[in-house]
Amino acid sequence: MQAQQARKIVYQTNPVYPPVLKNKQIGGLVRIRVVVTPAGSVKQTEDLGGNPALITAAEAAVKQWKFEPAASETREIVTLRFDPTQHR
Numbered sequence: 001m002q003a004q005q006a007r008k009i010v011y012q013t014n015p016v017y018p019p020v021l022k023n024k025q026i027g028g029l030v031r032i033r034v035v036v037t038p039a040g041s042v043k044q045t046e047d048l049g050g051n052p053a054l055i056t057a058a059e060a061a062v063k064q065w066k067f068e069p070a071a072s073e074t075r076e077i078v079t080l081r082f083d084p085t086q087h088r
Contacts, residue, residue, distance in 0.1 A: 006076055007036060007067040015061035017082060018053050026051065027082040030058040034076045040067040054082050 021027070030050030035043045042063050047055045058080045067076070 007040070007070055007074055009065055010040065010068050011064075011066035013061045013064045015054075015057040015080060015082070017084070018057055021051070021053055021082070022084045025084045027084045028054060030054050030080045030082065032058060032062055032078045032080070034062060034065075034078050036067045036070070036074050036076055038070055038072055040069050042067075043073070048077070051082075054080075057082075 028051050031048035032055070033046040033048055035045075037043050042065055045059045045062055047059065050058070058078075062078055062080075067074075
C-alpha cells in the first residue's frame with residue numbers, strides 16, 4: 001500500500017498576527033485539519049491545537065488557501081508557526 005502524499009499548496013495567504021499577542025511576545029504553533037475539495041478549495045477546518053486567538057487567525061488565512069486539484073476530497077494537516085520575533 002502506498003502512503004498518501006499531502007496535496008501541494010498552490011496559493012497561500014499568511015495569517016494576520018493578533019496585535020495583542022504579538023506585543024506581548026506570545027507565539028506558538030497551531031495545527032489545523034483541513035478538508036480540501038477535489039477542485040482544491042478549503043471546505044472545512046478543524047483546530048487540533050494551539051492558542052485560541054492564534055487558531056482564529058490561522059483558520060481565517062487557511063480558508064483562503066488553494067491546493068492542487070485531486071480526484072477526490074482529501075484531509076490535510078496544516079501547522080502554522082507564530083513567532084513574534086519574525087513578524088515585524
